[in-house]
Amino acid sequence: MKNINFPTHQGDVVIRPIKELPKGLKEIKHKGNYILKHGESGNAHTLVADKTQDLKLYMDKKTKELYFVLSNLAVLNHGGSTTEVHNPLNIDIGIYRVGDEKEYNYFTQEIEKSRD
Numbered sequence: 001m002k003n004i005n006f007p008t009h010q011g012d013v014v015i016r017p018i019k020e021l022p023k024g025l026k027e028i029k030h031k032g033n034y035i036l037k038h039g040e041s042g043n044a045h046t047l048v049a050d051k052t053q054d055l056k057l058y059m060d061k062k063t064k065e066l067y068f069v070l071s072n073l074a075v076l077n078h079g080g081s082t083t084e085v086h087n088p089l090n091i092d093i094g095i096y097r098v099g100d101e102k103e104y105n106y107f108t109q110e111i112e113k114s115r116d
Contacts, residue, residue, distance in 0.1 A: 025058035047091070
């Protein structure tokens with residue numbers, strides 16, 4: 001596993017540090033791990049904390065954007081039914097927003113969500 005600089009991405013998931021959480025978020029219950037996104041090939045980008053209380057998850061009810069707060073180191077794992085698997089990433093203590101990786105499609109000449 002490697003430590004990373006931010007913002008970073010794993011496949012089609014982008015994680016960006018933020019200074020504070022937006023107002024009006026809904027807390028999401030979990031058991032110490034949470035699938036941030038599913039890739040189209042059946043893989044899952046899963047955030048895993050050693051202890052449940054080390055990870056607080058939130059969702060913006062309007063935009064459906066995910067946010068998380070770590071009070072201890074966590075790992076972002078990638079796995080699934082494909083042979084292509086991204087390396088696990090250490091995520092340090094902090095506040096983060098989860099987004100989509102975007103790419104430019106030269107055929108349609110539009111910016112689109114990246115596909116993993």
